[in-house]
Amino acid sequence: MTDKRIEQAIDNNLFGLQVTEGEMQQIITRAYAGERPRRRLSLVLVTALLIVALAATALAVIYASRVFVSEGSSDMVPHGGRLILYKWREGLFEVDPETGEETALTLQDPAAWHAIPDPRLLTEEGQLFVLSYEKEALFPFGIQEGIVSLGSPFPLPDLREDYQSTAVLSDGILAVLQKGLLRLYPLDGGMRQVELPGVSQIIPYGEGQYAGLQKEQVQGSSKSRLVVIDRDSGEICPLADLDPGLRVSQLAFTPGSPLVFEANNALFTCDEKGYVQQVASLVRGDVYALYMLDEHLAAVASDSLILLRSIRPAGQQKRLTVLDPLGRGEDYKDFILQHPEIELSFPLFAGEDTEERFIQDMEAQSREVDIYLLRDRNLMAHIQEKGHALNLAGDPELSAFMKDLYPPFQAFFRQGEGQYGIPKTVFLPCLAYNQEAFGELGFKVPATWTDFFRFLQTWLSGLSDQHPDYTLMPFRYDNTLDLLLAKYLDERAANGLPPTVNTPVMQELLTLYKTARALDPQKKGQPSQTHLLHLVDVPYRGASFTALPLSFDPGSRPVLSLPRDSFSYFVVNPYSDNQEAALSFLRSYVDNLPSYVKILVSQAVDAPVENPEYEGQRQEYESRLAGYQEQLKMATGEEKSRLEEQVGNTRRLLSDLEFYNRWLISPRDIADYQQFSGMVYLSSKNPIPDLVREHPEMFADIDTNPDFDVEGFLTRLDEMIETVMREQTR
Amino acid sequence: MPGTDPSETVKKERFEGWVREYSQMILRTCFVYLADKQAAEDIMQDTFLKAWKAMDGFKEQQAHSAKAWLMRIAINLCRDHHRSRWFRHVDRAKALEDLPQHYLQVEAEDRSLFLTILALPVKLKQVILLYYYHRMPMQEVAAVLGISVSTVHARLKKAENALKISLTGADDND
Numbered sequence: 030m031t032d033k034r035i036e037q038a039i040d041n042n043l044f045g046l047q048v049t050e051g052e053m054q055q056i057i058t059r060a061y062a063g064e065r066p067r068r069r070l071s072l073v074l075v076t077a078l079l080i081v082a083l084a085a086t087a088l089a090v091i092y093a094s095r096v097f098v099s100e101g102s103s104d105m106v107p108h109g110g111r112l113i114l115y116k117w118r119e120g121l122f123e124v125d126p127e128t129g130e131e132t133a134l135t136l137q138d139p140a141a142w143h144a145i146p147d148p149r150l151l152t153e154e155g156q157l158f159v160l161s162y163e164k165e166a167l168f169p170f171g172i173q174e175g176i177v178s179l180g181s182p183f184p185l186p187d188l189r190e191d192y193q194s195t196a197v198l199s200d201g202i203l204a205v206l207q208k209g210l211l212r213l214y215p216l217d218g219g220m221r222q223v224e225l226p227g228v229s230q231i232i233p234y235g236e237g238q239y240a241g242l243q244k245e246q247v248q249g250s251s252k253s254r255l256v257v258i259d260r261d262s263g264e265i266c267p268l269a270d271l272d273p274g275l276r277v278s279q280l281a282f283t284p285g286s287p288l289v290f291e292a293n294n295a296l297f298t299c300d301e302k303g304y305v306q307q308v309a310s311l312v313r314g315d316v317y318a319l320y321m322l323d324e325h326l327a328a329v330a331s332d333s334l335i336l337l338r339s340i341r342p343a344g345q346q347k348r349l350t351v352l353d354p355l356g357r358g359e360d361y362k363d364f365i366l367q368h369p370e371i372e373l374s375f376p377l378f379a380g381e382d383t384e385e386r387f388i389q390d391m392e393a394q395s396r397e398v399d400i401y402l403l404r405d406r407n408l409m410a411h412i413q414e415k416g417h418a419l420n421l422a423g424d425p426e427l428s429a430f431m432k433d434l435y436p437p438f439q440a441f442f443r444q445g446e447g448q449y450g451i452p453k454t455v456f457l458p459c460l461a462y463n464q465e466a467f468g469e470l471g472f473k474v475p476a477t478w479t480d481f482f483r484f485l486q487t488w489l490s491g492l493s494d495q496h497p498d499y500t501l502m503p504f505r506y507d508n509t510l511d512l513l514l515a516k517y518l519d520e521r522a523a524n525g526l527p528p529t530v531n532t533p534v535m536q537e538l539l540t541l542y543k544t545a546r547a548l549d550p551q552k553k554g555q556p557s558q559t560h561l562l563h564l565v566d567v568p569y570r571g572a573s574f575t576a577l578p579l580s581f582d583p584g585s586r587p588v589l590s591l592p593r594d595s596f597s598y599f600v601v602n603p604y605s606d607n608q609e610a611a612l613s614f615l616r617s618y619v620d621n622l623p624s625y626v627k628i629l630v631s632q633a634v635d636a637p638v639e640n641p642e643y644e645g646q647r648q649e650y651e652s653r654l655a656g657y658q659e660q661l662k663m664a665t666g667e668e669k670s671r672l673e674e675q676v677g678n679t680r681r682l683l684s685d686l687e688f689y690n691r692w693l694i695s696p697r698d699i700a701d702y703q704q705f706s707g708m709v710y711l712s713s714k715n716p717i718p719d720l721v722r723e724h725p726e727m728f729a730d731i732d733t734n735p736d737f738d739v740e741g742f743l744t745r746l747d748e749m750i751e752t753v754m755r756e757q758t759r
Numbered sequence: 760m761p762g763t764d765p766s767e768t769v770k771k772e773r774f775e776g777w778v779r780e781y782s783q784m785i786l787r788t789c790f791v792y793l794a795d796k797q798a799a800e801d802i803m804q805d806t807f808l809k810a811w812k813a814m815d816g817f818k819e820q821q822a823h824s825a826k827a828w829l830m831r832i833a834i835n836l837c838r839d840h841h842r843s844r845w846f847r848h849v850d851r852a853k854a855l856e857d858l859p860q861h862y863l864q865v866e867a868e869d870r871s872l873f874l875t876i877l878a879l880p881v882k883l884k885q886v887i888l889l890y891y892y893h894r895m896p897m898q899e900v901a902a903v904l905g906i907s908v909s910t911v912h913a914r915l916k917k918a919e920n921a922l923k924i925s926l927t928g929a930d931d932n933d
Contacts, residue, residue, distance in 0.1 A: 035891040035922075038872040039791060046790055048782040048803075056778050056804055060811035061771075 044505065049571050055685045062678040095337045096365045097129035105318040105330040106150040108157055108172070112328060112335065115150055121177055126322060126337060137178045153198040160196055160203070162188055167203055167216070185214050199233030202260070206231050206241075213260070223263035228256070232280040232288075237261060240268065240288050242277050253277060255288065255299050269303035279319035279329075286324045289340055291316050294375050296327055298340055309338040310348055310374035312358020312365065332359045348372045349610045352383055353402040364617035371610050384408060390602065391417045399605040400614060402453060404597045406441070409713040410757065413444040418600035422448040424612050430619045433633040437711040442598070449600060451615055455629045456595040457709065460506045461565040461574035466499060472561075478513065478579050479534065482541035489548035501561045503549045507592060510542065511728050514746070515717040516590045517581050523710045524585040528750055531743035534582050539731070539739045546732050568628070568701035578708055588710040593718060596711070624693040628702055629709075638694040646686055654679045716753040720746070774811055777825055782807070785833045788888050792837040794877050806833040830893060831903045834885060875922055883918035886911055 048056075102114040102122070112124040114131075120142070121134040136142045145168065149160040159168045159179075166182035185203070194207040203214040211223040211231070225231075227243045234240035239258040243265065244251055253275065255268040268288070271277065275292040282288050287298040289308075296309040314332035322328050322337070329336045336358075349371050351361075356375060358365065365373055376398065384405045390398060412418045421427045431439060431448050442450050460481070467474055475481040485503055493500075507516075517535060518528050563574045567589070580587035599618070601611045628634045657679060661672045692698070721728050727745075731737045785806055789799035809832050876887060889900040890911070897915075901908045 034872065035876065035887065036894075038869040038876065039787060039892050041869045042873040043787045043790060046783075046787055046796070046799075048786055053778050053782055056782060056807050057775055059804065060774070060808045 044502075050573055051571065051685075051689065054681075055689065058678060058681040058685060062675070062682055095126070095129065095369055096362075097124065097131075097335045098333055098359075098362055098366065099124065099131060099330075099335055100333045102330065102333075102335075103317065104148075104150045105320070105328070105335070106152040106157065107320045107322055107328060108152055109155065110322075113150060113157065113172070114330075115148060121172075123172070123175075124335065126328065129335075132175065134172060135176045137176050141179050142177070149196060151196060151198045151203075153201075158198060160185075162194075167214075183214070183216050186220060187212070188214075195230050197231060197233055197239070199239075200236060200260075204231060204239065204260070211263070223260075225258060225263060225265065228258070228265070230277070230280055231258065232282050234282050234288065235284070240280060240282060241265075242280065242290075255290070255303075255305075267303075269299050269305050271305065278316050281319045281321045281327060283321035283324065286321050286340070289319070289321060289327055291319050291329065296329070296338055296340060308340045310372040311336060311338070312361065312373050313356060313375040314358045332357060334358050334362060334365070347607065347610060348374050349400070349607050349614060350374045350376055350398050351400045351402070351614070352376065352386060352398045353400075354383055356402065361614075361618070363621040364614050367617055368610070368613060371613075373614075387417075387600075391415070394604045396602065396604050396606055399602055399607045399611045401600050401602065402597050403450075403600060404593050405718075406591075406593075406596065406711065406713050407715065407719060409441060409449065409598075412600060413447065413449055416603060418449040419603045419605070419608060419611070420447045420449060421451070421601070421612070421615070422446055424616070426616050427451065427612070427619065430631075433631045435630060435632055435706055435709065437709045438630050441711045441713055450598040451619060452596070452598050452626065452630050453618070454595070454597040455591070455626050457567045457589050457629060457705065458507055458564050458592065458595060459567045459569075459576045459578055459589060459705075460508070461563045461569065461576045463559065463561050463563070463573060464575045465573075466559055466561050470496060470499070474577065475579060477583055478508075478581050479538050479541065481508070481579055482538060482545055485545045486541055486548065489545060499559050499561050503545060506562055506564045510539075510731055511717060511721040512590075512592060513538070513542070515592075515715050516588070518715050518717060518750075519590045519710045519712050520581055520585055520588045522712060522714075523588045524582070526585070528716075528754060529747050530750065531740070531747045532582075535743060536739055538581065539743070543731055543737055543739065547735070566625075567705045568698045570695070570698070576705070578705070587708055589705060589708045590710055590712075628694050628698055629706075634694060635699065637692055637696045637699060640690055640693050643686065643691045646690070647683065650679055650683045650686065654683070714754070714757060716750050716757075719753065720749055724749075770814055773825075774807075774814060777810065777829060778807055781826060781829055784893065785829060788830070788892065789833060789837055791877060791888055791892075792834070792881070792884060802833060802836045805836050809836070824899070826893065827895060827899045827903050830889060830895075834889075834903060838881070872922065879918060879921055883914055883921060886914040887918045887922075890915055 099114055099122070101116045101119065104115040106113050110126070112126055113134075114122040114124060116122060119133075120136055120139075123132045123134055124130070142148075145159060145161045146163045147161055149162075151158040151160055151167075157170050157172070159170055160166075161168070164182070165185045165188045167185055168182045169180035171178050171180070183203075185205075188205060194205055196203065196205045198204075201216050203216065205212045205214070206225065206228065209224065209226050209228055211225050211228075212220060213223065214220050225241070225243075227245050228241045229244060231239040231241040234257060237260050239260060241256050241258050242253060243256045244253050246252075250273065252273065253271045255271065257266045257268050258264070259266075271292075275297075277290050277292045279291045280288065281290070287300045290297050290299065291311065294311045294313045295307050296311060297305055298308050299305045309327075311329060311331060312334065314334065316329055316331045318328075318330040320328050325339055325341045327338050327340055329338060347370060351373060353360075353375060358373065358375075361373060364371075383401060384403060386398070387401045387403060387408070389395075390401075421431075428448065430451065431442065434442075434452075438452060442448055442452075462474060466472075472484070473480075475484055485501075488501065489503060514530060514535075517530060521528060565571070565574055565576055567576050569576055578587040578589055599615060601608060601615070605611055622631075624638055654676065657672050657676045661669065661676065664672050727742075731742070782803060786799055786803040789802045789806075790796060793799055793802070806829060810829055813832075876884065879887065885904055886900060889895045889903055890897065895903070897908050897911050900911045904911070
């Protein structure tokens with residue numbers, strides 16, 4: 030392990046995490062003005078909260094299961110029929126589980142509360158507590174008419190912080206479990222310890238008992254089981270062995286209910302005989318709190334969602350299964366909020382990608398998954414040919430959405446009168462250059478990929494040494510061999526040329542590529558160096574770089590290709606039993622399409638969209654500015670200078686607000702994208718990605734083999750492309 | 760002059776230099792610590808806000824360097840934030856997906872090593888970040904974290920071993 034490897038791994042993975050010049054100016058302005066950063070509330074969230082207020086009340090009586098949105102909470106406990114939430118930096122909130130209405134609570138002594146680092150909420154029989162590991166204390170607190178008052182702390186000697194600890198309160202005893210050691214603190218004083226080997230979680234489970242999760246290694250593999258623990262003796266009795274694939278994150282219990290636990294995005298129950306069954310689905314997310322509100326209703330806090338789920342079989346709901354391996358519940362909160370009657374389920378499939386699973390399911394006509402999120406564009410031709418996706422053209426809303434899409438997207442999803450999917454993720458990456466730096470240094474801006482590699486070769490051959498204040502990362506701009514070849518075929522197709530790569534243009538390009546590869550010193554740029562090139566998403570909002578779409582052939586128009594990770598799309602299983610629910614899901618998705626996707630795909634986006642938070646923030650700054658200006662009229666000396674500075678700072682804040690935060694889709698975005706929309710090319714028949722997957726060594730050879738034969742490689746590749754295309758046609 | 764209050768203009772020039780020089784490094788450090796882009800951005804901004812407010816108290820000769828001082832503020836803020844959500848299971852791969860230009864080609868080994876670093880226990884992650892990423896000497900790492908040099912050394916060994924086991928299966932302690 031070398032320090033360089035670690036540094037390189039961090040920098041390469043976080044290459045996209047940059048602080049722009051404008052952002053630096055914002056930091057400086059905010060610091061001078063004493064402003065804390067603000068989390069932005071998206072348009073989607075505003076809509077979602079509105080829907081909660083309207084829909085949840087109406088449906089509460091009919092459906093036990095409900096979902097609410099609460100941004101930023103990090104702990105939750107039930108109290109007096111309500112839920113108490115803790116939000117970092119903000120304080121405590123109370124949520125009505127019937128309506129989802131959230132009310133901020135007032136801290137009687139904010140300084141005392143904020144002096145408690147790492148507050149963890151606990152509850153026992155109507156009494157609320159906050160536990161602090163750092164203060165080694167448990168503070169009782171009460172809530173009366175919306176005001177929170179903090180009581181005197183119980184000292185907890187030897188309470189050590191550990192990221193794996195669990196703390197629960199029952200029978201007047203605080204139990205803290207840390208790495209198999211249980212510390213018991215009776216609230217009237219004292220402390221004793223009990224060894225609980227392998228136990229990682231506990232929950233009060235009747236008088237004098239805890240239910241827990243115990244893990245042990247059996248023949249090299251980890252096995253988990255639910256156990257019952259006697260508090261006095263520490264005796265552990267097995268309750269149920271769990272399937273090896275279940276990853277339990279939270280336990281819950283209330284008298285009259287079975288033991289409930291969350292695992293693999295679902296709720297399970299375990300009765301006294303150890304019978305385990307799944308009772309409800311949860312959306313994917315980080316579950317950080319689980320409580321039983323009564324014998325049959327569980328409250329789950331997961332990411333920004335609070336889900337109430339019935340654990341009674343009679344309360345179980347219609348389930349829609351979406352295979353989106355990285356998706357989280359909050360990505361789909363609009364649908365979840367609009368359709369509380371449908372449980373959204375994200376299954377876990379190990380050892381296969383979504384595409385493989387999709388193909389297997391279609392061959393077996395499986396009904397298990399209702400909606401697939403796919404990335405492989407070459408699948409679309411097969412889907413359309415074999416009817417492996419529901420035709421969405423019959424749905425008026427989805428059909429209208431399709432009619433608004435830019436032609437390349439329409440062409441991709443349509444076949445004849447059929448329409449077989451909708452886009453989910455779309456990014457348009459494009460090489461960009463630093464216009465100011467190129468101007469200052471007198472460099473010629475490349476017009477083709479051949480020009481680009483000529484410049485790269487010159488830079489690597491010594492030009493970089495003449496300009497130590499500037500840097501570039503030779504092969505970090507979507508310009509590796511596989512991506513270049515895929516782009517080349519896209520450009521040829523878009524320009525009406527046959528799918529061949531063995532051309533004089535590509536022969537020259539690969540010769541330059543090979544030389545540049547050999548010269549690439551893997552030198553890391555220093556933070557103080559200015560980047561000459563970058564990869565940006567168009568439309569690009571920054572000021573430092575200018576997008577530079579390059580063509581291969583000087584006579585061809587350039588295209589913007591979408592690499593595999595930049596595009597994904599939903600298709601509905603044609604064998605699904607939940608097709609109507611699946612269509613509702615897609616309708617909800619297109620209704621709430623994120624603005625950065627909408628501008629790229631929809632021709633209907635012809636007007637800017639303002640951030641709903643902008644006006645309120647602008648008024649606040651304007652009012653502050655007016656106040657300073659008023660005071661300035663009477664001020665003299667140092668006070669006058671201070672106020673003049675505040676006026677300057679507030680004006681800068683206003684200017685930053687206008688530039689960075691005013692628009693979800695800005696007028697400039699729309700104008701910029703007009704240049705690029707005609708360049709988008711979305712192929713459903715590009716053989717390069719499949720060939721790279723099947724023959725990785727063939728494409729890697731150019732990087733290491735000094736005798737690499739460019740023409741031989743391109744000839745062989747053309748033969749392979751021809752074979753693939755012939756098979757596709759057949 | 761070290762140890763005395765610089766004039767307002769000098770103070771501002773110095774502060775703005777810090778923002779330009781260190782903001783990106785602090786942002787990336789916070790991201791590695793928290794695996795949350797939004798939180799990392801907030802904390803990077805908070806770091807400079809705190810630094811500006813406390814600049815008069817900054818004494819170069821006591822705090823080794825401005826970088827170490829800023830890192831100490833950032834690490835403390837990350838720790839506070841992390842504590843408030845310490846029980847969450849962060850989906851690190853998903854956090855990477857949230858980054859702009861996440862489609863940038865990254866070697867599989869680099870990705871694997873990076874995800875392993877993200878998954879290290881916080882105490883080990885801190886020393887890896889400061890020693891290897893920020894290239895701070897051990898004394899400075901110790902000053903930033905408020906621990907002894909021997910503890911830094913021990914944690915580094917542990918962290919290196921954890922990375923080695925995760926990546927190659929080999930354990931130096933075997």
